[in-house]
Amino acid sequence: MDALPIPSTHAGQHGLAALLAQPRTALIGLDFDGTLAPIVADPEQARAHPGAVPALAALAPEVASVAVITGRPPEVAVRYGGFAGVPGLEHLTVLGHYGAERWDAATGEVTAPPPHPGVAAVRAELPALLERAGAGEGTWIEEKGRALAVHTRRAADPQAAFESLRAPLADLATRHGLIVEPGRMVLELRPPGMDKGVALLDHARAIGAGCVVYAGDDLGDLPAFAAIEKLRTGGTPGLLICSGSTEVAELAERADLVVDGPEGVVDLLGALAAQLASSAPS
Structure with missing residues:
Protein backbone atom coordinates (compact mmCIF):
# COMPACT_ATOMS: atom_id res chain seq x y z
CA MET A 1 0.00 0.00 0.00
CA PRO A 114 -7.36 -10.86 41.43
CA PRO A 115 -9.29 -13.21 39.07
CA HIS A 116 -13.08 -13.60 39.17
CA PRO A 117 -14.00 -16.73 41.22
CA GLY A 118 -16.57 -17.80 38.64
CA VAL A 119 -13.84 -18.66 36.16
CA ALA A 120 -12.46 -21.41 38.41
CA ALA A 121 -15.96 -22.83 38.94
CA VAL A 122 -16.66 -22.90 35.20
CA ARG A 123 -13.24 -24.44 34.53
CA ALA A 124 -14.15 -27.36 36.80
CA GLU A 125 -17.57 -27.97 35.22
CA LEU A 126 -16.87 -27.29 31.55
CA PRO A 127 -15.41 -30.66 30.41
CA ALA A 128 -18.40 -32.60 31.76
CA LEU A 129 -20.82 -30.13 30.20
CA LEU A 130 -19.23 -30.54 26.78
CA GLU A 131 -19.44 -34.31 27.11
CA ARG A 132 -23.13 -34.17 28.08
CA ALA A 133 -23.83 -31.80 25.20
CA GLY A 134 -22.28 -34.26 22.76
CA ALA A 135 -19.91 -31.59 21.48
CA GLY A 136 -17.87 -34.24 19.75
CA GLU A 137 -14.35 -34.50 18.41
CA GLY A 138 -12.76 -31.28 17.30
CA THR A 139 -14.45 -29.11 19.94
CA TRP A 140 -11.95 -28.07 22.58
CA ILE A 141 -11.30 -25.70 25.50
CA GLU A 142 -8.72 -22.91 25.41
CA GLU A 143 -7.40 -21.86 28.82
CA LYS A 144 -7.08 -18.07 28.98
CA GLY A 145 -6.40 -17.59 32.69
CA ARG A 146 -9.16 -15.06 33.43
CA ALA A 147 -11.50 -16.61 30.87
CA LEU A 148 -12.18 -19.87 29.04
CA ALA A 149 -12.98 -20.32 25.37
CA VAL A 150 -14.70 -23.23 23.62
CA HIS A 151 -13.61 -23.57 19.99
CA THR A 152 -15.59 -25.41 17.32
CA ARG A 153 -13.53 -24.56 14.21
CA ARG A 154 -11.99 -28.07 14.09
CA ALA A 155 -15.31 -29.90 14.54
CA ALA A 156 -16.83 -31.90 11.67
CA ASP A 157 -19.60 -29.28 11.42
CA PRO A 158 -18.18 -26.15 13.12
CA GLN A 159 -21.34 -24.03 12.83
CA ALA A 160 -23.66 -26.76 14.10
CA ALA A 161 -21.37 -27.42 17.09
CA PHE A 162 -21.20 -23.68 17.77
CA GLU A 163 -25.00 -23.27 17.75
CA SER A 164 -25.60 -26.38 19.88
CA LEU A 165 -23.33 -25.07 22.64
CA ARG A 166 -24.64 -21.50 22.87
CA ALA A 167 -27.51 -22.21 25.28
CA PRO A 168 -25.76 -24.65 27.68
CA LEU A 169 -22.69 -22.45 27.90
CA ALA A 170 -24.85 -19.39 28.54
CA ASP A 171 -26.60 -21.25 31.39
CA LEU A 172 -23.26 -22.32 32.88
CA ALA A 173 -21.86 -18.80 32.66
CA THR A 174 -24.93 -17.23 34.26
CA ARG A 175 -24.83 -19.60 37.22
CA HIS A 176 -21.30 -18.42 38.02
CA GLY A 177 -21.68 -14.73 37.29
CA LEU A 178 -19.97 -14.80 33.90
CA ILE A 179 -21.07 -13.92 30.37
CA VAL A 180 -20.62 -15.66 27.02
CA GLU A 181 -19.06 -13.73 24.14
CA PRO A 182 -19.48 -15.33 20.69
CA GLY A 183 -16.77 -15.01 18.07
CA ARG A 184 -15.55 -16.72 14.91
CA MET A 185 -16.33 -20.37 15.78
CA VAL A 186 -15.57 -19.68 19.44
CA LEU A 187 -17.63 -19.03 22.57
CA GLU A 188 -15.75 -17.31 25.37
CA LEU A 189 -16.87 -17.39 29.01
CA ARG A 190 -15.58 -14.41 30.97
CA PRO A 191 -16.49 -11.95 33.74
CA PRO A 192 -18.87 -9.10 32.88
CA GLY A 193 -17.39 -5.65 32.42
Missing part, protein backbone atom coordinates in the same frame (compact mmCIF):
# COMPACT_ATOMS: atom_id res chain seq x y z
CA ASP A 2 1.79 3.13 -1.24
CA ALA A 3 -0.87 5.70 -0.32
CA LEU A 4 -3.36 5.88 2.50
CA PRO A 5 -6.84 4.72 1.50
CA ILE A 6 -9.78 7.08 1.89
CA PRO A 7 -12.37 6.02 4.50
CA SER A 8 -15.86 5.50 3.10
CA THR A 9 -17.61 7.66 5.73
CA HIS A 10 -17.40 11.34 6.60
CA ALA A 11 -16.70 10.50 10.25
CA GLY A 12 -13.87 8.21 9.20
CA GLN A 13 -12.39 10.82 6.90
CA HIS A 14 -12.53 13.34 9.75
CA GLY A 15 -10.84 10.82 12.06
CA LEU A 16 -8.02 10.15 9.62
CA ALA A 17 -7.53 13.88 9.00
CA ALA A 18 -7.33 14.51 12.76
CA LEU A 19 -4.74 11.75 13.15
CA LEU A 20 -2.59 13.17 10.36
CA ALA A 21 -2.92 16.72 11.71
CA GLN A 22 -2.08 15.90 15.35
CA PRO A 23 -0.51 12.44 15.53
CA ARG A 24 1.09 13.05 18.93
CA THR A 25 -2.37 12.99 20.52
CA ALA A 26 -3.52 9.83 18.69
CA LEU A 27 -4.21 6.42 20.20
CA ILE A 28 -3.91 3.46 17.82
CA GLY A 29 -5.83 0.45 19.18
CA LEU A 30 -5.44 -2.97 17.59
CA ASP A 31 -6.92 -6.40 18.11
CA PHE A 32 -4.42 -9.28 17.88
CA ASP A 33 -5.96 -12.47 16.40
CA GLY A 34 -7.34 -11.82 12.95
CA THR A 35 -5.96 -8.28 12.89
CA LEU A 36 -2.24 -8.42 13.58
CA ALA A 37 -2.08 -12.21 13.34
CA PRO A 38 -3.86 -14.45 10.80
CA ILE A 39 -6.59 -16.72 12.18
CA VAL A 40 -5.38 -20.32 12.46
CA ALA A 41 -7.10 -23.56 13.49
CA ASP A 42 -4.97 -23.83 16.64
CA PRO A 43 -4.79 -20.49 18.52
CA GLU A 44 -1.53 -21.58 20.15
CA GLN A 45 0.07 -21.47 16.71
CA ALA A 46 -1.03 -17.88 16.03
CA ARG A 47 1.81 -15.48 15.32
CA ALA A 48 1.86 -11.86 14.24
CA HIS A 49 2.13 -11.16 10.52
CA PRO A 50 5.86 -10.86 9.65
CA GLY A 51 5.42 -7.19 8.83
CA ALA A 52 3.49 -6.28 11.98
CA VAL A 53 6.37 -5.53 14.34
CA PRO A 54 8.37 -3.45 11.83
CA ALA A 55 5.24 -1.45 10.99
CA LEU A 56 4.38 -0.89 14.65
CA ALA A 57 7.96 0.04 15.50
CA ALA A 58 7.87 2.67 12.75
CA LEU A 59 4.45 4.00 13.76
CA ALA A 60 4.65 3.99 17.56
CA PRO A 61 7.19 6.85 17.91
CA GLU A 62 4.92 9.08 15.78
CA VAL A 63 1.77 8.79 17.94
CA ALA A 64 0.76 9.12 21.58
CA SER A 65 0.19 5.41 22.15
CA VAL A 66 -0.19 2.06 20.44
CA ALA A 67 -2.30 -0.44 22.39
CA VAL A 68 -2.92 -4.06 21.47
CA ILE A 69 -6.26 -5.04 23.05
CA THR A 70 -6.88 -8.77 23.24
CA GLY A 71 -8.73 -11.47 25.11
CA ARG A 72 -5.49 -13.38 25.50
CA PRO A 73 -3.26 -13.07 28.56
CA PRO A 74 -0.93 -10.14 27.80
CA GLU A 75 2.26 -12.17 28.13
CA VAL A 76 0.93 -14.61 25.50
CA ALA A 77 0.13 -11.80 23.07
CA VAL A 78 3.58 -10.32 23.69
CA ARG A 79 5.25 -13.67 23.00
CA TYR A 80 3.16 -14.51 19.92
CA GLY A 81 3.51 -10.97 18.64
CA GLY A 82 7.25 -10.70 19.23
CA PHE A 83 6.77 -7.31 20.92
CA ALA A 84 9.34 -7.49 23.73
CA GLY A 85 12.64 -5.67 23.43
CA VAL A 86 11.92 -4.09 20.04
CA PRO A 87 13.43 -0.61 19.46
CA GLY A 88 10.63 1.83 18.73
CA LEU A 89 8.05 -0.09 20.74
CA GLU A 90 9.08 1.24 24.15
CA HIS A 91 5.66 2.83 24.63
CA LEU A 92 3.58 -0.09 23.38
CA THR A 93 0.90 -1.30 25.78
CA VAL A 94 -0.82 -4.69 25.63
CA LEU A 95 -4.20 -4.72 27.37
CA GLY A 96 -4.82 -8.43 27.87
CA HIS A 97 -7.95 -10.16 29.11
CA TYR A 98 -9.90 -7.22 27.64
CA GLY A 99 -8.03 -4.74 29.78
CA ALA A 100 -8.03 -6.67 33.06
CA GLU A 101 -4.26 -7.18 32.73
CA ARG A 102 -1.73 -4.72 31.32
CA TRP A 103 1.79 -5.17 29.94
CA ASP A 104 3.98 -2.13 29.31
CA ALA A 105 6.94 -2.45 26.98
CA ALA A 106 8.88 0.17 28.97
CA THR A 107 9.02 -2.07 32.05
CA GLY A 108 8.18 -5.52 30.69
CA GLU A 109 5.88 -5.97 33.69
CA VAL A 110 2.29 -7.21 33.89
CA THR A 111 -0.16 -5.64 36.35
CA ALA A 112 -3.43 -7.37 37.21
CA PRO A 113 -6.23 -7.55 39.83
CA MET A 194 -14.41 -7.03 30.54
CA ASP A 195 -14.58 -5.92 26.94
CA LYS A 196 -12.48 -4.09 24.39
CA GLY A 197 -14.68 -1.01 24.52
CA VAL A 198 -14.11 -0.50 28.23
CA ALA A 199 -10.39 -1.11 27.80
CA LEU A 200 -10.12 1.30 24.87
CA LEU A 201 -12.08 4.08 26.61
CA ASP A 202 -10.12 3.75 29.84
CA HIS A 203 -6.80 3.93 28.01
CA ALA A 204 -7.93 6.84 25.80
CA ARG A 205 -8.99 8.83 28.85
CA ALA A 206 -5.83 7.95 30.77
CA ILE A 207 -3.57 9.38 28.06
CA GLY A 208 -5.90 12.22 27.05
CA ALA A 209 -6.19 10.99 23.48
CA GLY A 210 -7.29 13.60 20.95
CA CYS A 211 -8.03 10.99 18.27
CA VAL A 212 -8.67 7.25 18.54
CA VAL A 213 -8.23 4.59 15.85
CA TYR A 214 -9.22 0.96 16.29
CA ALA A 215 -8.77 -2.06 14.02
CA GLY A 216 -10.47 -5.41 14.65
CA ASP A 217 -11.98 -8.41 12.88
CA ASP A 218 -14.53 -10.13 15.12
CA LEU A 219 -17.72 -9.65 17.13
CA GLY A 220 -15.64 -9.04 20.26
CA ASP A 221 -14.36 -5.88 18.58
CA LEU A 222 -17.82 -4.34 18.30
CA PRO A 223 -17.62 -2.82 21.83
CA ALA A 224 -14.44 -1.02 20.74
CA PHE A 225 -16.25 0.29 17.67
CA ALA A 226 -19.07 1.45 19.94
CA ALA A 227 -16.55 3.17 22.22
CA ILE A 228 -15.18 5.19 19.32
CA GLU A 229 -18.69 6.07 18.20
CA LYS A 230 -19.33 7.32 21.75
CA LEU A 231 -16.14 9.38 21.69
CA ARG A 232 -17.19 10.91 18.37
CA THR A 233 -20.44 12.15 19.88
CA GLY A 234 -18.34 13.93 22.50
CA GLY A 235 -16.17 15.59 19.86
CA THR A 236 -13.18 13.23 19.79
CA PRO A 237 -12.46 12.13 16.21
CA GLY A 238 -12.04 8.43 15.51
CA LEU A 239 -11.48 5.89 12.77
CA LEU A 240 -12.98 2.36 12.65
CA ILE A 241 -11.03 -0.22 10.65
CA CYS A 242 -12.19 -3.75 9.82
CA SER A 243 -9.59 -6.41 9.14
CA GLY A 244 -11.78 -7.95 6.45
CA SER A 245 -13.50 -11.27 7.05
CA THR A 246 -16.47 -12.85 5.28
CA GLU A 247 -17.33 -14.47 8.63
CA VAL A 248 -18.20 -11.20 10.40
CA ALA A 249 -20.15 -8.96 8.05
CA GLU A 250 -21.47 -6.79 10.89
CA LEU A 251 -18.02 -5.39 11.62
CA ALA A 252 -17.39 -4.48 7.99
CA GLU A 253 -20.76 -2.73 7.84
CA ARG A 254 -19.89 -0.57 10.86
CA ALA A 255 -16.35 0.23 9.74
CA ASP A 256 -15.12 3.42 8.07
CA LEU A 257 -12.45 1.44 6.27
CA VAL A 258 -12.14 -2.26 5.38
CA VAL A 259 -8.72 -3.75 4.61
CA ASP A 260 -7.69 -7.22 3.47
CA GLY A 261 -7.03 -9.03 6.76
CA PRO A 262 -3.78 -8.80 8.73
CA GLU A 263 -1.77 -8.13 5.58
CA GLY A 264 -3.99 -5.16 4.83
CA VAL A 265 -3.69 -3.93 8.41
CA VAL A 266 0.11 -4.14 8.26
CA ASP A 267 0.15 -2.31 4.93
CA LEU A 268 -2.05 0.41 6.37
CA LEU A 269 0.10 0.82 9.48
CA GLY A 270 3.22 1.01 7.34
CA ALA A 271 1.71 3.61 5.02
CA LEU A 272 0.53 5.64 7.98
CA ALA A 273 3.96 5.51 9.62
CA ALA A 274 5.66 6.58 6.37
CA GLN A 275 3.33 9.53 5.88
CA LEU A 276 3.68 10.72 9.47
CA ALA A 277 7.47 10.42 9.35
CA SER A 278 7.66 12.36 6.09
CA SER A 279 5.51 15.18 7.42
CA ALA A 280 7.16 15.43 10.85
CA PRO A 281 9.12 18.64 11.56
CA SER A 282 12.82 18.19 10.92
Whole structure:
Protein backbone atom coordinates (compact mmCIF):
# COMPACT_ATOMS: atom_id res chain seq x y z
CA MET A 1 0.00 0.00 0.00
CA ASP A 2 1.79 3.13 -1.24
CA ALA A 3 -0.87 5.70 -0.32
CA LEU A 4 -3.36 5.88 2.50
CA PRO A 5 -6.84 4.72 1.50
CA ILE A 6 -9.78 7.08 1.89
CA PRO A 7 -12.37 6.02 4.50
CA SER A 8 -15.86 5.50 3.10
CA THR A 9 -17.61 7.66 5.73
CA HIS A 10 -17.40 11.34 6.60
CA ALA A 11 -16.70 10.50 10.25
CA GLY A 12 -13.87 8.21 9.20
CA GLN A 13 -12.39 10.82 6.90
CA HIS A 14 -12.53 13.34 9.75
CA GLY A 15 -10.84 10.82 12.06
CA LEU A 16 -8.02 10.15 9.62
CA ALA A 17 -7.53 13.88 9.00
CA ALA A 18 -7.33 14.51 12.76
CA LEU A 19 -4.74 11.75 13.15
CA LEU A 20 -2.59 13.17 10.36
CA ALA A 21 -2.92 16.72 11.71
CA GLN A 22 -2.08 15.90 15.35
CA PRO A 23 -0.51 12.44 15.53
CA ARG A 24 1.09 13.05 18.93
CA THR A 25 -2.37 12.99 20.52
CA ALA A 26 -3.52 9.83 18.69
CA LEU A 27 -4.21 6.42 20.20
CA ILE A 28 -3.91 3.46 17.82
CA GLY A 29 -5.83 0.45 19.18
CA LEU A 30 -5.44 -2.97 17.59
CA ASP A 31 -6.92 -6.40 18.11
CA PHE A 32 -4.42 -9.28 17.88
CA ASP A 33 -5.96 -12.47 16.40
CA GLY A 34 -7.34 -11.82 12.95
CA THR A 35 -5.96 -8.28 12.89
CA LEU A 36 -2.24 -8.42 13.58
CA ALA A 37 -2.08 -12.21 13.34
CA PRO A 38 -3.86 -14.45 10.80
CA ILE A 39 -6.59 -16.72 12.18
CA VAL A 40 -5.38 -20.32 12.46
CA ALA A 41 -7.10 -23.56 13.49
CA ASP A 42 -4.97 -23.83 16.64
CA PRO A 43 -4.79 -20.49 18.52
CA GLU A 44 -1.53 -21.58 20.15
CA GLN A 45 0.07 -21.47 16.71
CA ALA A 46 -1.03 -17.88 16.03
CA ARG A 47 1.81 -15.48 15.32
CA ALA A 48 1.86 -11.86 14.24
CA HIS A 49 2.13 -11.16 10.52
CA PRO A 50 5.86 -10.86 9.65
CA GLY A 51 5.42 -7.19 8.83
CA ALA A 52 3.49 -6.28 11.98
CA VAL A 53 6.37 -5.53 14.34
CA PRO A 54 8.37 -3.45 11.83
CA ALA A 55 5.24 -1.45 10.99
CA LEU A 56 4.38 -0.89 14.65
CA ALA A 57 7.96 0.04 15.50
CA ALA A 58 7.87 2.67 12.75
CA LEU A 59 4.45 4.00 13.76
CA ALA A 60 4.65 3.99 17.56
CA PRO A 61 7.19 6.85 17.91
CA GLU A 62 4.92 9.08 15.78
CA VAL A 63 1.77 8.79 17.94
CA ALA A 64 0.76 9.12 21.58
CA SER A 65 0.19 5.41 22.15
CA VAL A 66 -0.19 2.06 20.44
CA ALA A 67 -2.30 -0.44 22.39
CA VAL A 68 -2.92 -4.06 21.47
CA ILE A 69 -6.26 -5.04 23.05
CA THR A 70 -6.88 -8.77 23.24
CA GLY A 71 -8.73 -11.47 25.11
CA ARG A 72 -5.49 -13.38 25.50
CA PRO A 73 -3.26 -13.07 28.56
CA PRO A 74 -0.93 -10.14 27.80
CA GLU A 75 2.26 -12.17 28.13
CA VAL A 76 0.93 -14.61 25.50
CA ALA A 77 0.13 -11.80 23.07
CA VAL A 78 3.58 -10.32 23.69
CA ARG A 79 5.25 -13.67 23.00
CA TYR A 80 3.16 -14.51 19.92
CA GLY A 81 3.51 -10.97 18.64
CA GLY A 82 7.25 -10.70 19.23
CA PHE A 83 6.77 -7.31 20.92
CA ALA A 84 9.34 -7.49 23.73
CA GLY A 85 12.64 -5.67 23.43
CA VAL A 86 11.92 -4.09 20.04
CA PRO A 87 13.43 -0.61 19.46
CA GLY A 88 10.63 1.83 18.73
CA LEU A 89 8.05 -0.09 20.74
CA GLU A 90 9.08 1.24 24.15
CA HIS A 91 5.66 2.83 24.63
CA LEU A 92 3.58 -0.09 23.38
CA THR A 93 0.90 -1.30 25.78
CA VAL A 94 -0.82 -4.69 25.63
CA LEU A 95 -4.20 -4.72 27.37
CA GLY A 96 -4.82 -8.43 27.87
CA HIS A 97 -7.95 -10.16 29.11
CA TYR A 98 -9.90 -7.22 27.64
CA GLY A 99 -8.03 -4.74 29.78
CA ALA A 100 -8.03 -6.67 33.06
CA GLU A 101 -4.26 -7.18 32.73
CA ARG A 102 -1.73 -4.72 31.32
CA TRP A 103 1.79 -5.17 29.94
CA ASP A 104 3.98 -2.13 29.31
CA ALA A 105 6.94 -2.45 26.98
CA ALA A 106 8.88 0.17 28.97
CA THR A 107 9.02 -2.07 32.05
CA GLY A 108 8.18 -5.52 30.69
CA GLU A 109 5.88 -5.97 33.69
CA VAL A 110 2.29 -7.21 33.89
CA THR A 111 -0.16 -5.64 36.35
CA ALA A 112 -3.43 -7.37 37.21
CA PRO A 113 -6.23 -7.55 39.83
CA PRO A 114 -7.36 -10.86 41.43
CA PRO A 115 -9.29 -13.21 39.07
CA HIS A 116 -13.08 -13.60 39.17
CA PRO A 117 -14.00 -16.73 41.22
CA GLY A 118 -16.57 -17.80 38.64
CA VAL A 119 -13.84 -18.66 36.16
CA ALA A 120 -12.46 -21.41 38.41
CA ALA A 121 -15.96 -22.83 38.94
CA VAL A 122 -16.66 -22.90 35.20
CA ARG A 123 -13.24 -24.44 34.53
CA ALA A 124 -14.15 -27.36 36.80
CA GLU A 125 -17.57 -27.97 35.22
CA LEU A 126 -16.87 -27.29 31.55
CA PRO A 127 -15.41 -30.66 30.41
CA ALA A 128 -18.40 -32.60 31.76
CA LEU A 129 -20.82 -30.13 30.20
CA LEU A 130 -19.23 -30.54 26.78
CA GLU A 131 -19.44 -34.31 27.11
CA ARG A 132 -23.13 -34.17 28.08
CA ALA A 133 -23.83 -31.80 25.20
CA GLY A 134 -22.28 -34.26 22.76
CA ALA A 135 -19.91 -31.59 21.48
CA GLY A 136 -17.87 -34.24 19.75
CA GLU A 137 -14.35 -34.50 18.41
CA GLY A 138 -12.76 -31.28 17.30
CA THR A 139 -14.45 -29.11 19.94
CA TRP A 140 -11.95 -28.07 22.58
CA ILE A 141 -11.30 -25.70 25.50
CA GLU A 142 -8.72 -22.91 25.41
CA GLU A 143 -7.40 -21.86 28.82
CA LYS A 144 -7.08 -18.07 28.98
CA GLY A 145 -6.40 -17.59 32.69
CA ARG A 146 -9.16 -15.06 33.43
CA ALA A 147 -11.50 -16.61 30.87
CA LEU A 148 -12.18 -19.87 29.04
CA ALA A 149 -12.98 -20.32 25.37
CA VAL A 150 -14.70 -23.23 23.62
CA HIS A 151 -13.61 -23.57 19.99
CA THR A 152 -15.59 -25.41 17.32
CA ARG A 153 -13.53 -24.56 14.21
CA ARG A 154 -11.99 -28.07 14.09
CA ALA A 155 -15.31 -29.90 14.54
CA ALA A 156 -16.83 -31.90 11.67
CA ASP A 157 -19.60 -29.28 11.42
CA PRO A 158 -18.18 -26.15 13.12
CA GLN A 159 -21.34 -24.03 12.83
CA ALA A 160 -23.66 -26.76 14.10
CA ALA A 161 -21.37 -27.42 17.09
CA PHE A 162 -21.20 -23.68 17.77
CA GLU A 163 -25.00 -23.27 17.75
CA SER A 164 -25.60 -26.38 19.88
CA LEU A 165 -23.33 -25.07 22.64
CA ARG A 166 -24.64 -21.50 22.87
CA ALA A 167 -27.51 -22.21 25.28
CA PRO A 168 -25.76 -24.65 27.68
CA LEU A 169 -22.69 -22.45 27.90
CA ALA A 170 -24.85 -19.39 28.54
CA ASP A 171 -26.60 -21.25 31.39
CA LEU A 172 -23.26 -22.32 32.88
CA ALA A 173 -21.86 -18.80 32.66
CA THR A 174 -24.93 -17.23 34.26
CA ARG A 175 -24.83 -19.60 37.22
CA HIS A 176 -21.30 -18.42 38.02
CA GLY A 177 -21.68 -14.73 37.29
CA LEU A 178 -19.97 -14.80 33.90
CA ILE A 179 -21.07 -13.92 30.37
CA VAL A 180 -20.62 -15.66 27.02
CA GLU A 181 -19.06 -13.73 24.14
CA PRO A 182 -19.48 -15.33 20.69
CA GLY A 183 -16.77 -15.01 18.07
CA ARG A 184 -15.55 -16.72 14.91
CA MET A 185 -16.33 -20.37 15.78
CA VAL A 186 -15.57 -19.68 19.44
CA LEU A 187 -17.63 -19.03 22.57
CA GLU A 188 -15.75 -17.31 25.37
CA LEU A 189 -16.87 -17.39 29.01
CA ARG A 190 -15.58 -14.41 30.97
CA PRO A 191 -16.49 -11.95 33.74
CA PRO A 192 -18.87 -9.10 32.88
CA GLY A 193 -17.39 -5.65 32.42
CA MET A 194 -14.41 -7.03 30.54
CA ASP A 195 -14.58 -5.92 26.94
CA LYS A 196 -12.48 -4.09 24.39
CA GLY A 197 -14.68 -1.01 24.52
CA VAL A 198 -14.11 -0.50 28.23
CA ALA A 199 -10.39 -1.11 27.80
CA LEU A 200 -10.12 1.30 24.87
CA LEU A 201 -12.08 4.08 26.61
CA ASP A 202 -10.12 3.75 29.84
CA HIS A 203 -6.80 3.93 28.01
CA ALA A 204 -7.93 6.84 25.80
CA ARG A 205 -8.99 8.83 28.85
CA ALA A 206 -5.83 7.95 30.77
CA ILE A 207 -3.57 9.38 28.06
CA GLY A 208 -5.90 12.22 27.05
CA ALA A 209 -6.19 10.99 23.48
CA GLY A 210 -7.29 13.60 20.95
CA CYS A 211 -8.03 10.99 18.27
CA VAL A 212 -8.67 7.25 18.54
CA VAL A 213 -8.23 4.59 15.85
CA TYR A 214 -9.22 0.96 16.29
CA ALA A 215 -8.77 -2.06 14.02
CA GLY A 216 -10.47 -5.41 14.65
CA ASP A 217 -11.98 -8.41 12.88
CA ASP A 218 -14.53 -10.13 15.12
CA LEU A 219 -17.72 -9.65 17.13
CA GLY A 220 -15.64 -9.04 20.26
CA ASP A 221 -14.36 -5.88 18.58
CA LEU A 222 -17.82 -4.34 18.30
CA PRO A 223 -17.62 -2.82 21.83
CA ALA A 224 -14.44 -1.02 20.74
CA PHE A 225 -16.25 0.29 17.67
CA ALA A 226 -19.07 1.45 19.94
CA ALA A 227 -16.55 3.17 22.22
CA ILE A 228 -15.18 5.19 19.32
CA GLU A 229 -18.69 6.07 18.20
CA LYS A 230 -19.33 7.32 21.75
CA LEU A 231 -16.14 9.38 21.69
CA ARG A 232 -17.19 10.91 18.37
CA THR A 233 -20.44 12.15 19.88
CA GLY A 234 -18.34 13.93 22.50
CA GLY A 235 -16.17 15.59 19.86
CA THR A 236 -13.18 13.23 19.79
CA PRO A 237 -12.46 12.13 16.21
CA GLY A 238 -12.04 8.43 15.51
CA LEU A 239 -11.48 5.89 12.77
CA LEU A 240 -12.98 2.36 12.65
CA ILE A 241 -11.03 -0.22 10.65
CA CYS A 242 -12.19 -3.75 9.82
CA SER A 243 -9.59 -6.41 9.14
CA GLY A 244 -11.78 -7.95 6.45
CA SER A 245 -13.50 -11.27 7.05
CA THR A 246 -16.47 -12.85 5.28
CA GLU A 247 -17.33 -14.47 8.63
CA VAL A 248 -18.20 -11.20 10.40
CA ALA A 249 -20.15 -8.96 8.05
CA GLU A 250 -21.47 -6.79 10.89
CA LEU A 251 -18.02 -5.39 11.62
CA ALA A 252 -17.39 -4.48 7.99
CA GLU A 253 -20.76 -2.73 7.84
CA ARG A 254 -19.89 -0.57 10.86
CA ALA A 255 -16.35 0.23 9.74
CA ASP A 256 -15.12 3.42 8.07
CA LEU A 257 -12.45 1.44 6.27
CA VAL A 258 -12.14 -2.26 5.38
CA VAL A 259 -8.72 -3.75 4.61
CA ASP A 260 -7.69 -7.22 3.47
CA GLY A 261 -7.03 -9.03 6.76
CA PRO A 262 -3.78 -8.80 8.73
CA GLU A 263 -1.77 -8.13 5.58
CA GLY A 264 -3.99 -5.16 4.83
CA VAL A 265 -3.69 -3.93 8.41
CA VAL A 266 0.11 -4.14 8.26
CA ASP A 267 0.15 -2.31 4.93
CA LEU A 268 -2.05 0.41 6.37
CA LEU A 269 0.10 0.82 9.48
CA GLY A 270 3.22 1.01 7.34
CA ALA A 271 1.71 3.61 5.02
CA LEU A 272 0.53 5.64 7.98
CA ALA A 273 3.96 5.51 9.62
CA ALA A 274 5.66 6.58 6.37
CA GLN A 275 3.33 9.53 5.88
CA LEU A 276 3.68 10.72 9.47
CA ALA A 277 7.47 10.42 9.35
CA SER A 278 7.66 12.36 6.09
CA SER A 279 5.51 15.18 7.42
CA ALA A 280 7.16 15.43 10.85
CA PRO A 281 9.12 18.64 11.56
CA SER A 282 12.82 18.19 10.92
